[in-house]
Amino acid sequence: MADNKKKKLYPKETVTARRPVILKSDREAPKDQVKEKPEKEKQPTIILKTREQSAPKDDRPSSPKGQSMESDVGQPCKIAQNENKEKKIIEKPSPPLKIMTEPIKLLDENLEFNPAALEFMNDASLNYLVVGVVGTQGVGKSMIMNLIAQSKPCEDICQRILNSHELPRESEYEENNVNAIQDQIENMNFVENPESKKHSIDDTFKFKMQDIKHIETGVHCTKGIDMYVTEDRVILLDCQALWSPSLIDEAANTNPITTRSANVVTVDCLQLASYLMSICHVLIAVQDWFFDYNFVRYLQTAEMLSVWSRGGEGGDEGGRGDTRPHLLLLHNRCAAPPPRASDAYRKAFQRSNLQLHSGMYLYSDINKNGIGVDGASKDCNLETCGSPLNMFLLPEISDDYQNKDIYRGHPSFETLAKRLRATVLGVHRHAITNVPNLSEKGWFHFCNKAWESIRKCTFFMEYERFLP
Template identity: 30%
Template sequence: MSESGHSQPGMYGPGRRRRRRRGERDVGPPGQNLSGPSRDREYQQRERRDGSEDPPGPLIQKTPIILAKPPGDRAKPPQNTATSGTPVLEKPIMLMKARDEGGKPGTPQETAAQPSGPGPSKMEKEGQRPTQPVYQIQYRGMGPSASSSAVDPMVGQAKLLPPEKMKHSIKLVDDQMNWCDSAMEYLRDQTDMLVVGVIGLQGSGKSTIMSLLSANTPEEDQRSYVFRAQSQEIKERGGNQSTGIDFFITQERVIFLDTQPMLSPSILDHLINNDRKLPPEYNLPHTYVEMQSLQIAAFLFTVCHVVIVVQDWFTDLNLYRFLQSAEMLKPSTPSASHDSSGSSGSDDGAEYYPHLVFLQNKARREDFCPRNLKNMHMVVDKLMAHSHLKYKGTLSMLDCNIFPGLGHDFLKTEVNMFLLPVHEGEGEDHLTKAGTYPLFSLLPGYRGHPTFSYMVSKLRSQILAMPRSQLSHTILTEKNWFHYAARIWDGVKKSSALSEYSRLLC
């Protein structure tokens, strides 16, 4: 042993005493013979006087550190209690992240990870970096007792909240043909959407059909429909209820667009009698009304997956001429590369066309006859033979079990056509209940078709099952669709093709 009482480091290791052999006496300093406990205390005192450090122990890896709330918030009494007085425990959120070596001094992670004694830790002296993760517990705004530095819960839980439910429709395009931005707050960053638009002549029942497809049932009062239908007063004076384009989105992320009547005589009468000032590019009121209708139809052909053409009698040839003109004036689908000349709408393969559904509203009993149904399909197929619109192959009445015994080969040229009978609350069904004999009055009247509610449910299921084609060269979310539709509407209003067409109408 050395004079200071330490063992030789090379022989016995740092800070360790040589073990006494059996039979060997304890020899202390000269003039002193100490027993075992006294000798150990003497050695410890000599080591402290020499100024040497405590013997280093084995290297211990850093263990995960659990950080709780700041000390200032721990003293606060819990304020989250239920109505019965029982405290409600807040569920913590555990975050795992790697230890930041170059963090700012004084952060809770670094303060808790520092050793209690002064100076760097043993691992930092030897050049080793801690690799263990730090588990941090935070209370993210779960109650009044949460820390002031907690994250706003609306930021982390915005995507978990259910979408806001609309109770009535709002304006997408007003009566002055100006774009409205109020629909933006109901849209989300989701791509699984379906856009359904409707066009038709005045009084054909467009708003009623869209309300039944979106949020209402036939048993409800029409005054509570999301798209306002014509009131009795408006029907008596031959007016129109809808103006511009109305917007409504369901909880199933289906966007419905209701429009003002196409080629409406009531809108033309309003322009003439009220002496409304026309835009400078239009000279005659009837030209302005027709161009408004063409702008709306061309817009729907560009931004919708499905466009429903509502008729209340079969059929008007002027409506098919109008559809062909709107298809001709439809703006080209924007291409992926705008720099290449002639790439926008140059070939028909890259052009987008929606699915077209012909809805025969207020159909009579004889319209459901298989022979008449076959003739209607043949007429529509011949009128739309040269159209690029997808008017057949995606909707079938034969799949609804409405005509039992008829196979799919019965309609060789089946188009997207659906028939809706007259509502039970109006029309001919009241006549069938009145009978001469009391026994016959107890029997239900013969309809020749299912009920109106059954037909509406079948139509809704087929409309919602329509293919959701890609509207542009990129997959659009709901918010992106809104901006895309606004750009298309601005392009339709400034279209040179529409301006030239309106000049030829004069």
């Protein structure tokens, strides 16, 4: 079977051979074409003109190349321009600092922060001192601030303090006596003398003291906190009377008096005392001639509720760290120290964070403190008062203060006032906040934040609930 099978052979398809396609090159030019010679371009005709001899050299037209060179020489390079701008910025004089002529409210009557004193703050000043004062009504807080603010010596300071309680006399004229009034108007000088005006401003007391009208009606004089900046960059803060019944009467003008009114006033006073503890280098606690136990207890409560003693509320942003304000216990109208007052102060502030040993002493213990201070009073020494602490005594100004023959047992009021000012201004100026190199404007912004944190602090609200 296999042999019978024959292989079928299919005829191969005839493939026609393709001829290669040869492309004609463009390089080969046909012989028939004749190259056309380009015609010669016609050159432009140039007309030469002779220079005019009468034309000056400056009026001749300059070439564009020369103009570009002159423009490059006339305009300074960008680097030189930037250097000149930097020099102008550096050499720009700073605006003159405004001098404060009268106190400005730091906290107004409604205990709201007042930013009006920011323009008097120096942003470049770091060596400043903040002094605050607290006390009850009528103890002489404004007088103490006026004594510290006196940058120039004043001989009749005692007489001026005595005259500050008197009301200014009002001139009375009769209606029929017109000629006398006309003569007086003619003799008056309406031209202001700047020297006399400056002299009167420097000599007068900056803080207003209570007069006989305030004493008779029982109304406190200072409202809120008054701030004054001296030329020596000493910031003085005069606080209103704390825990005074007149505060309740003043609050009755807006809100009716209830059983809770006394508690509200107490909490407001605690907030003011705590606020001054947090923003001052030196805090002066002024009392009368006797030892006021209630006032000391309020100071302890204000320190306990203060924000800075707990390292700041909600973090360390407002914390004070190891910095603590100096506390000066001052007794006004007191010739001799109250009996056992030093021992009572040591026990009361035994666990306090306030600094009571800062060198503001009436006497010194050379063996312990190493500070030689002459005793201001014979009753103040190591035997009677023990180891010294920050306590100062100011005597009462009597009508016969000019009589030097009377033995009073202490130096004159002028001598003690100068010593008080030198003692307060010479204290160590610690850092108020954890921010290094805090300027006056930085301190002012810190005052705003500190007051907001104290007003929002819940510890004062909880303390009010436990008051009777």
